[in-house]
Amino acid sequence: MRVALDVEGGDYAPDVTLAGAKLALAADSNLQLILTGFAEHVEPLAAQHPERVQARATTEVIAMGEHPAEAARSKKDSSIVVGCKLVGDGSAAGFFSAGSTGACMAAALLYIGRIKGISRPIIASVLPSAKGSIVLADVGANADVKPKYLPQFAQMTAAYARAVLGIANPRVGLLNIGEEATKGSQLAQEAYALLKQGCPEFVGNVEGSEIFSGDFDCIITDGFTGNVVLKTIEGASGMLFGELKTVLSANLLRKLAAALVMPGLRNLKKKLSADEVGGAPLLGVQGSCLIGHGSSNAQAIANGILATSRTAQADLPGLIARAIAT
Amino acid sequence: MRVALDVEGGDYAPDVTLAGAKLALAADSNLQLILTGFAEHVEPLAAQHPERVQARATTEVIAMGEHPAEAARSKKDSSIVVGCKLVGDGSAAGFFSAGSTGACMAAALLYIGRIKGISRPIIASVLPSAKGSIVLADVGANADVKPKYLPQFAQMTAAYARAVLGIANPRVGLLNIGEEATKGSQLAQEAYALLKQGCPEFVGNVEGSEIFSGDFDCIITDGFTGNVVLKTIEGASGMLFGELKTVLSANLLRKLAAALVMPGLRNLKKKLSADEVGGAPLLGVQGSCLIGHGSSNAQAIANGILATSRTAQADLPGLIARAIAT
Numbered sequence: 247m248r249v250a251l252d253v254e255g256g257d258y259a260p261d262v263t264l265a266g267a268k269l270a271l272a273a274d275s276n277l278q279l280i281l282t283g284f285a286e287h288v289e290p291l292a293a294q295h296p297e298r299v300q301a302r303a304t305t306e307v308i309a310m311g312e313h314p315a316e317a318a319r320s321k322k323d324s325s326i327v328v329g330c331k332l333v334g335d336g337s338a339a340g341f342f343s344a345g346s347t348g349a350c351m352a353a354a355l356l357y358i359g360r361i362k363g364i365s366r367p368i369i370a371s372v373l374p375s376a377k378g379s380i381v382l383a384d385v386g387a388n389a390d391v392k393p394k395y396l397p398q399f400a401q402m403t404a405a406y407a408r409a410v411l412g413i414a415n416p417r418v419g420l421l422n423i424g425e426e427a428t429k430g431s432q433l434a435q436e437a438y439a440l441l442k443q444g445c446p447e448f449v450g451n452v453e454g455s456e457i458f459s460g461d462f463d464c465i466i467t468d469g470f471t472g473n474v475v476l477k478t479i480e481g482a483s484g485m486l487f488g489e490l491k492t493v494l495s496a497n498l499l500r501k502l503a504a505a506l507v508m509p510g511l512r513n514l515k516k517k518l519s520a521d522e523v524g525g526a527p528l529l530g531v532q533g534s535c536l537i538g539h540g541s542s543n544a545q546a547i548a549n550g551i552l553a554t555s556r557t558a559q560a561d562l563p564g565l566i567a568r569a570i571a572t
Numbered sequence: 573m574r575v576a577l578d579v580e581g582g583d584y585a586p587d588v589t590l591a592g593a594k595l596a597l598a599a600d601s602n603l604q605l606i607l608t609g610f611a612e613h614v615e616p617l618a619a620q621h622p623e624r625v626q627a628r629a630t631t632e633v634i635a636m637g638e639h640p641a642e643a644a645r646s647k648k649d650s651s652i653v654v655g656c657k658l659v660g661d662g663s664a665a666g667f668f669s670a671g672s673t674g675a676c677m678a679a680a681l682l683y684i685g686r687i688k689g690i691s692r693p694i695i696a697s698v699l700p701s702a703k704g705s706i707v708l709a710d711v712g713a714n715a716d717v718k719p720k721y722l723p724q725f726a727q728m729t730a731a732y733a734r735a736v737l738g739i740a741n742p743r744v745g746l747l748n749i750g751e752e753a754t755k756g757s758q759l760a761q762e763a764y765a766l767l768k769q770g771c772p773e774f775v776g777n778v779e780g781s782e783i784f785s786g787d788f789d790c791i792i793t794d795g796f797t798g799n800v801v802l803k804t805i806e807g808a809s810g811m812l813f814g815e816l817k818t819v820l821s822a823n824l825l826r827k828l829a830a831a832l833v834m835p836g837l838r839n840l841k842k843k844l845s846a847d848e849v850g851g852a853p854l855l856g857v858q859g860s861c862l863i864g865h866g867s868s869n870a871q872a873i874a875n876g877i878l879a880t881s882r883t884a885q886a887d888l889p890g891l892i893a894r895a896i897a898t
Contacts, residue, residue, distance in 0.1 A: 376815050386749060389757040423712060423799040431715040431796045454803030458811040470757045471797055473749040475804050477780030482808045485784040489702050489844070490816075493836035503832035510819035510826060518815070 247276060247555040250338035253283030254307045254325040255345030256547070257540045260287040263344065266547020267291060271298060273548060277555055280338050282325040283307075304328045310540065314348030318356055326350055330357040333533040339558035340534035342525065342550045344542045350535060351387050351528055358533040361563055363570050366395050367530030368469070369537070370403055371476050372411070374518050377460030381407050381416075383529065384469035385476045391468040393436035396420065397445050401569045402529040403464035404447045409560035410527075410553070413463050418445065419452030421467035421475070426451070433468065487515065524553030530566065534558040573602060573881040576664035579609030580633045580651040581671030582873070583866045586613040589670065592873020593617060597624060599874060603881055606664050608651040609633075630654045636866065640674030644682055652676055656683040659859035665884035666860035668851065668876045670868045676861060677713050677854055684859040687889055689896050692721050693856030694795070695863070696729055697802050698737070700844050703786030707733050707742075709855065710795035711802045717794040719762035722746065723771050727895045728855040729790035730773045735886035736853075736879070739789050744771065745778030747793035747801070752777070759794065813841065850879030856892065860884040 253263045260283060267279055268291070278298050281288035285303035292301035306324040308317040321327060326345055330353040332338040343350050347369060360367055370383035381403045384391070400418045407416035420438055422430040427438050429451065441448040452462050454475065467475070490511075494504035524546075525536035534557040538550040579589045586609060593605055594617070604624050607614035611629035618627035632650040634643040647653060652671055656679040658664040669676050673695060686693055696709035707729045710717070726744045733742035746764055748756040753764050755777065767774040778788050780801065793801070816837075820830035850872075851862035860883040864876040 376811055389749060389760070421800060423715060423796055423803075431794075434715075434796070454800040454805075455807040455810070457804060457807050459807075467800075468757075470749055470760070471800055474747060474780040474793075474797055475800060477749075478783060478801050478804050479780075479808045481781040481783050481785075482805045483812060484781070485702055486809060486812050486844070489840050490837075493840050494833060496836055500833050500836060503829035506829035507820060507826050507833070510822055511816075514815050514819050518812075 247340075247559055248278040248280060248338050249551055249554050249558065250280045250282060250302075250329040250332045250341045251551060252325045252329050252341070252343035252345050253281045253287050255343040256538065256542050258543070259344070260284075262542065262544050263547050264291055265544035266542070266551065267299070269544055269548035270551035271295065274552055274555065277551070279551070280332055282329045282332070302328055302332065308346055308349045310346050312346065312349065314346060314352040317346075317349050318352035327353045327357060330354050330535070333535065334358045340536070340554040342536050342538065342554040344538035344540060344547060344550065347386065347526065347537045350537050354528050354531040354533065354535050358531050358535070361530055361532055361567050361570075363567070364402070364530040365398060366391065367528060368399055368402060369526050370406060370529050371472075371526045372524070373457070373476075373479070375458045375460070377458070378463075379411050380457065380462065381411070381464040382457075382472055382476060383464070383466055384472050385526065386469045386473040387528075388469040390470070391433070393433055393440055396437035396466060397440050398530070398570060399466040400441060400445045400447055400464065402566050403466060405565045405569050406527055406529060406562060407463050409562055409565050410557050411463075416447055416463040417449045417461065418447040418464040418466060419449055419456075419462035421454070421465055421471060422451035423453065424451065425453070483518065525550035527557060527562075529562075532563050534562055573666075573885055574604040574606065574664050575877055575880050575884065576606045576608060576628075576655040576658040576667045577877060578651045578655050578667070578669035578671055579607045579613050581669040582864065582868050584869070585670070586610075588868065588870050589873050590617055591870035592868070592877065593625070595870055595874035596877035597621065600878060600881065603877070605877070606658055608655045608658070628654055628658065634672055634675045636672050638672065638675065640672060640678040643672075643675050644678035653679045653683060656680050656861070659861065660684045666862070666880040668862050668864065668873075668880040670864035670866060670873060670876065673712065673852065673863045676863050680854050680857040680859065680861050684857050684861070687856055687858055687893050687896075689893070690728070690856040691724060692717065693854060694725055694728060695852050696732060696855050697798075697852045698850070699783070699805070701784045701786070703784070704789075705737050706783065706788065707737070707790040708783075708798055708802060709790070709792055710798050711852065712795045712799040713854075714795040716796070717759070719759055719766055722763035722792060723766050724856070724896060725792040726767060726771045726773055726790065728892050729792060731891045731895050732853055732855060732888060733789050735888055735891050736883050737789075742773055742789040743775045743787065744773040744790040744792060745775060745782075745788035747780070747791055747797060748777035749779065750777065751779070809844065851876035853883060853888070855888075858889050860888055
């Protein structure tokens, strides 16, 4: 499986992206990489592994703050645009970047294209939880959506859960502010009716407090609410772990006790870390594109590359196309 | 200050509501209560404290699952409706209930009324955080809102933060999916422009990850997003504390260590518990109404009663009326 990697993406590029590439190559002997990025960053690793790594030198980079669509259109020789083009022309089976999510989505739409019949591609996030992974979408591609888009959101996330997470019968919930069909915004009420009608995976509304209940594998919502929820979980966890640190270092006795529980806490933090799940898939585009967190470390980059490879192997676009055709 | 208390509200009524009433009476010697609820529940405490407690026996109760507006209209002799009527006719300065939030809002609108000039009253939630309290609103009164409502949401939450939380210069943020004015849904973009123009307390957009940053005192959004965010924080914290418990009881050594850090953890849980802040104020109605969590314990009920009394003392409706008149 050949995957394109944006070597310039993420807060710690290119050191961390190159280190992640090496970890991924070591973990999967069938993996091949095409590195996009500045010549001096991508050529040395390609020279080291000529059979498995190709360099595709680029001269531009899209920064995190740039307008996604404009940047994807104008910076044609950027590591993100070239990575997407490699997928678009069939040179690579998938693309992974820890750069601007918006620019990756814009470039994927421009240079890879939508799956025929998909109204709105989405960005999904795979949330780690105590009871297994949860797919949350849309987390930002579409700030405003129409009710009729939601059934496709359900089909796309269910296809991902089945093909990549190995969940045979994914249960899809609609994020809402009550359990009943008549609860919520106009959007949520109309979407509920459409999902109930036409989506066998739909099991009902899910409230914010039930996201981690284990009763839902996929949680769908508009891109505004999904993005706010994703970042709220991040903020609340960060605040709690920060407070916990303060509690555990309050005095000498607690510091001693903390040393005893630290391995367990470190495991917990790892288990709940977004780094472990390998990135946010773009669903609804004609290729396998995953986006990592900007703060990804080398292991997170490696996990992202491997998840991109698995997603490509599963032929996710083909599965989604068949799901919406039925 | 005379406050009406819904003795039938909450999961553990009437035992816990009556115990909370006693705690509140002991904590504030100027407090007087009017208890609404079934005669056998409200009369004994009134008989014990004839100078400070009145019983106002009611024959109906509104259950959590009932349609709020219908129940508020039809169950005229329920503990919630009668409590609101006592505020409406001036017999009580405020009303506290741990019952159905929706029914309380509906009853408050019907029997107390909106503040003149307020388009949409809101439910605010006071979030405990490491860096002080945060007012989040709307958390559920208005699932669909128009951009023009948001400036009033800002004024109402800022007035509450000033009068009840003692924050002299509250900083109001608009919940959004990016920092820039051009980010977010159409609603968020239009609301941003209106807030920028006409609201001196407005300091900009706040992302989900920044809710607990300490940079914002009031965070405003539509009632759908606010409710989802509030419950997501609840769900994420519950999941984390649950996982933490598992980590701390994994083996004998950790159990010993856990015993050493437990007082600190208990304090942390208390500090971050919604029970401590005393309930969610209804803002924009012509009286001081606060709603407690259904799972409130006696201390949470007492805190809610005391917060209702403080809110009434501050004449919050008067402050809001003056704020929107300027």
